[in-house]
Amino acid sequence: MYKHNGTVSVKGSVALVAQQAFVLNATVRNNILFGAEFNEDKYNRVVAACSLLSDFEMLPKGDKSMIGEKGINLSGGQKHRISLARAVYNDADIYLLDDPLSAVDAHVGKHIFDNVIGPSGLLREKTRIMVTHGIQWLSEADEIYIMTAGRMSEHGTYESLLQSHNGDFVKFLKERDDYIGDVEKLEKFKHKLSYRQKSTTVSVNKDKNNNETPADGSPSREGSHLVEDDEEDVYDKQEQVETGKVAWNVYLTYFKFMGLRNTLLGLLLILVSGGFSLAFSIWLSLWTGDTVFVNNSTESVKQAAVEKYLGGMSALGIGEISAVLCFTLAAAYCFCEASGNIHKALLSNILHAKSSFFDVKPLGMILNRFSKDTDVVDTGVGWSIVYLAWTTIALITSIGGILYATPFFVIAIIPIAALYLYIQRFYICTARQLRRLSSKATSPIYAHFSETLHGSG
Known part of the structure; x- marks a missing residue:
């Protein structure tokens, strides 16, 4: 109205x-x-x-x-x-x-x-x-208000409306009387039919129950307990959160969706870019340690050495930039390919799921898989692997360059690495579980939003 x-x-x-x-x-x-x-x-x-x-x-x-x-x-x-x-x-x-x-x-x-x-x-x-x-x-x-075609046609008490013999209220009562009479006849016929079926079913079940009565004479309640337990498990079941380390097959599944060729290409390009970075550090170390600039060499010799090292650094820099650019483009393509394949597989499984799956799985959890979790796969997983690879290569090249120039630095690396690994044991466990709990906490938000829309409609 x-x-x-x-x-x-x-x-x-x-x-x-x-x-x-x-x-x-x-x-x-x-x-x-x-x-x-x-x-x-x-x-x-x-x-x-x-x-x-x-x-x-x-x-x-x-x-x-x-x-x-x-x-x-x-x-x-x-x-x-x-x-x-x-x-x-x-x-x-x-x-x-x-x-x-x-x-x-x-x-x-x-x-x-x-x-x-x-x-x-x-x-x-x-x-x-x-x-x-x-x-x-x-x-x-x-007080009774009669609505006809979206408008109030008449109103009053029950007795006053009955006195208007040609009113909409009286017409409505007459139509309902005819309808109720037909419905009552149909209900009586259904009642007779259902009574016959029930009598047949009861006689059959009675013979069956007599054969299945336990030795102590007490009726068996095991079946009813099983039904109740199943219902309790189905409708009172919370979304499970994984604990512990992420299994290696999870990463292998991601690389599988990315494709073997794309994975090998990305690995090759990041190794090439890391090689250029390592070569750049070694070349710079050679330049700083060249005796030409220490000895009393002529200016022409020094100028030739400077040009040689500048040319080498320029070539290595251009090579590293090109390798990083190619790797970034290839990584973006690989991640889009992996995300698309994962989304297709997820959508296919949902579309082919049985109707009972949607009865026991909250809608918020399903929406969370297609929204928050998909966003993590699109923007988080792939680039986290890239940052891990870049950091690892940068660490190796930095340590390699330092050890090449100062071999005694290995004495300090061992305790630093041990302390770093000790701290990582606690940090990684906490950060990983917090991400899992954060992902689980999003599902009730989607469910509540969906229920709110359903209620407001």
Whole structure:
């Protein structure tokens, strides 16, 4: 409905029970509390009025059971009753109820209306605006508004509307009477058919159970425990976080997606660039240690030596720059190739997954794989390998150049390397696990954002 003119003023808080129930991927109790403080007496009265006690007995952990993504392990009526219980527990001043009894059975609907919505229910002192097609509740309403083609055609009490014999309300009641009569005939036929099928099934199961009764005469409950345990494991299972070192097959898988030819080409180019860097350092060391500049050599000899060393350094510098440029371009191409192949494989697995996979895996975790984790693969993994290779080569060339000029430096390298490796043992473990925990913490954010959009729609 849209307001075309006039003003709308609301006094007090408002609670909405939408026609499409909104539930979170959390426990049943947390869905009802919705961040409010837990009051045991109030909570028990609300769940009893909303006819949820029998449902709690069927769940593995009662009201502490996880209900799964979008309430996957709940029926439509259970989700609607949880949504209604959340609104009732919120204790608002005004309640907007959008056909809250459409997804429940007739006897459950009567129980909820009598104990929650009706004149003697928990909301008897609240303002209740309920949209419904059920004519059985109309006589209990204080005021009835008839909507026709999106506009209010008439309003009044139940008795006053019945007096307008040609009104939309009376026409609606007549149409519903004819419809209900046809539905009742169909329901009676279905009831007879289901009763016959049930009788046959019961007789067969009775013979089967007699053969499977344990020796002590007590009925076997092992099967029911297995079902409950499976449900508990499926819907209460948290995303697992790896611990320890990253297995080598993870890196091998990345290089496999990159391609053998691309991997060998990148390795060759980085070795070439490292060779030029090492040669540059050695050439500079030779220049500084040349005796021509120390002895009383002629200016022409010194000039020739300078030109020789400058030419060599220029050639080595140009070679190193060219090798680094070629390696950077090749690395960018290889990383794009690897990222594309990984994304294709991930997308293919998701598209070919069974529907039960999406029932037990939260949507936030799947979105996290395609967003945050994919971004890490695109921009983090490949260039981290490059930085590792460059740092290693720079370290080797630097140490090689120093040892070439000062061989006694090896005495200082050994304790420095030992201290560095000792510190790395603690740093790498901590940094690696923090990255894993950070990746896991992103999944609930995506899930919450998706649930919020689902609820706002």
